[in-house]
Amino acid sequence: MGKTAENGPLANEPGDSLGRKKGQLHAEAAGKLRSMILSGELPPGERLREVQLCEQLGVSRTPVREALRTIAAEGLVDLLPNRSVVVSELHAPDLEHLFVVFGAIEGIAAELACQKITEAEIGEIGRLLAEMIDFHTRKERAPYMQINQKIHQRTVEIAANPVLHTVWQSLVPRVERARALANLDTGRWTGALFEHTKMFTALASRDGQLLAKLTREHFLNSLPFLQSRLENDD
Amino acid sequence: MGKTAENGPLANEPGDSLGRKKGQLHAEAAGKLRSMILSGELPPGERLREVQLCEQLGVSRTPVREALRTIAAEGLVDLLPNRSVVVSELHAPDLEHLFVVFGAIEGIAAELACQKITEAEIGEIGRLLAEMIDFHTRKERAPYMQINQKIHQRTVEIAANPVLHTVWQSLVPRVERARALANLDTGRWTGALFEHTKMFTALASRDGQLLAKLTREHFLNSLPFLQSRLENDD
DNA sequence: AACACCAGTCTTGTATACAAGAATTGATTT
DNA sequence: AAATCAATTCTTGTATACAAGACTGGTGTT
Known part of the structure; x- marks a missing residue:
């Protein structure tokens, strides 16, 4: 009878070399x-x-x-x-609503981050961007997406506003899901990467106004690709 | 021993006239x-x-x-x-974080509302503002606060972005509590009212940029009053 | 043949039992 | 007397048992 949880993928075997914590x-x-x-x-x-x-x-x-x-x-x-x-469904109109709000949120994060970022952190983001470019040239999408997500996350963390961070976190899963779809389009993938390099330049020169603007545009530019893709699927 | 769930406050009595559903x-x-x-x-x-x-x-x-x-x-x-x-905690420094984000959220709402608002809705907000001014002159704070809240809420509704609405709703209780404190200061009360009239002018002329700016300032102006008050209490 | 109704099955909602990880207290040792 | 360790107690994490609400298929009636 009780054969459910003894050896499922989440169960941690005694010899688990990763030392994974139990519970949770x-x-x-x-x-x-x-x-x-x-x-x-x-x-x-x-x-x-x-x-x-x-x-x-x-x-x-x-x-x-x-x-x-x-x-x-x-x-x-x-x-x-x-x-x-x-x-939950992802309707095209909802997506526009989501991206408008999320772009604005990340825009605020961008402005705050420009005010507070240290040289070390600029270096860190730069290294992440380099990694991301690398994965793009190798066409390895999954790791690319991971680094991409990491850059956005670090930017919000550097903004150092816990309320903003919470709001961002509540929205990011839906955006992430949409973004996974959008970058299936290779043309948009390259475009997004180019935008990221411009955004890094703005960040490195601490131009908050510009970075905020680029960030909002970054999201709005992704939107049409997503919407067309959604119309086909659903 | 099993006396836990028979008559707790959440249990729905048979005579519950609301016809509340069970479960959940x-x-x-x-x-x-x-x-x-x-x-x-x-x-x-x-x-x-x-x-x-x-x-x-x-x-x-x-x-x-x-x-x-x-x-x-x-x-x-x-x-x-x-x-x-x-x-989760929320002390004086957090309050600044909250107001920066909330001001930005309402700023977005303001911009969107300016794009979408109808003449009828402008009239509606105008009437609410008139009521609010009335309560201010009579120094009736509770009803004033209620109308104030209503104006902000209607603005967000007019913006017609469900994602924005959800985010706004998640933040508003904390802001509302803080705002109740802030307006205890009579000087700030009058100042806030004056700001509201300016904001209405911007809304009526559908100047989204200006309204967004006024909205952000509206919240930032309240902040110092709140912070001084929090230092005393906590 | 179409519709309504009923029984059986499936799925969720809630409570409780049990195990494992923290915290606390008291005793023992230095 | 202070510090450390052990045992008890407390709290969370997980599994399972049971009940109640929805779905499905079939049967009977019109």
């Missing part, structure tokens, strides 16, 4: 679910049955349910009362 | 916890023990834990791994 299965489950949704493995509209997720994640329903609450608050899934939870 | 205790618990935190009943830094919350809310640990995950994703509490959940 719900956090790990939330992470897993996030990436499953962002990767498209769980497409929009998909009904998520709890027991099925339990089997896939190798944990019981309790952490799965808690994880679902977490990602529901992040807007990745919708909770239907007494019915299955479903992966 | 976790959602109700989340709502209760939200208002307890926003009202200050659960002050920042407070350690939340699950069983204690269970007794207060009259439910078992399962919905309480799910509710905690929800409001944690909203940033109201911090989840310490294997330790108690604590209400």
Whole structure:
């Protein structure tokens, strides 16, 4: 009977050389679910049955349910009362709303970051950008996206405004999901990279006004690619 | 021993004339916890023990834990791994962070509202402003605050961006609490009112840039009054 | 043949039991 | 007397059991 959680992918074996912390299965489950949704493995509209997720994640329903609450608050899934939870849809009009707001948020972050950034941090971002360019030339999309995300995250951290950080965090999963789609277009991918280099120049010279403007444009430029892609799929 | 959930405050009595649906205790618990935190009943830094919350809310640990995950994703509490959940802090320095972000959010709302507002809506806001001025001259602060809040809310609604609306709603309770304090100062009260009239002029002439600027300033001007007041209390 | 109704099944919602990780207190040692 | 360690207690993390609400398929009636 109880064969559920003994050796699932999240279970940490005794000989786990990574020294992974135990506990917090719900956090790990939330992470897993996030990436499953962002990767498209769980497409929009998909009904998520709890027991099925339990089997896939190798944990019981309790952490799965808690994880679902977490990602529901992040807007990745919708909770239907007494019915299955479903992966939330990404409609084209909603996307414009999201990107307008998110661009503005990152714009504020950009301005604040320019005021507060240190030389060491400029160097750090520069190294990340170099890595990202590298992955782009090698056409390795997954690592590229990871570094891209890291640059945006570090910028918000450097802005050093916890309220801003919280708001940003609440929006970023949805944006991340959309961005994953957008960069499937190779032309936009290169364009986005070019914009990033311009943004770095503005950051390095601490031109907050310019960086904010570039940041807002960066998001608005991605929008049409996303929207056209959404129209095809859904 | 099982006396926990039979008659807690969340249990819906048979004679409940509201016809409230059963189930969804976790959602109700989340709502209760939200208002307890926003009202200050659960002050920042407070350690939340699950069983204690269970007794207060009259439910078992399962919905309480799910509710905690929800409001944690909203940033109201911090989840310490294997330790108690604590209400997230917000002191005087944080207040500046809050107002910078909130001012920017309302600034975006202002710009969007200027693009979309109808003549009828301009009239509506104008009437609200007139009412507010009336309450100010009569020194009736509570109704003044209510109208004030209504004007800001209508502006965000007119902006017609659901993402923006959600973000705004997540921040407004904290701002509202702070604003209640700030207007205790009569000088600032009059100043705020004057700013509101200028903001209305900008809105009526659909000058989004100007309105956004005035809005941001409106919040920044309130800040010093609040901060001095917080230093005394906490 | 179409519709309504009922039973069986599936899925979620909640409570509780159990285990493991922290914190605390008291005793023992130096 | 102070510090350290051990044992108790407290708290969180996870699994499972049970109940109640939705879905599905089939049967009977019109």
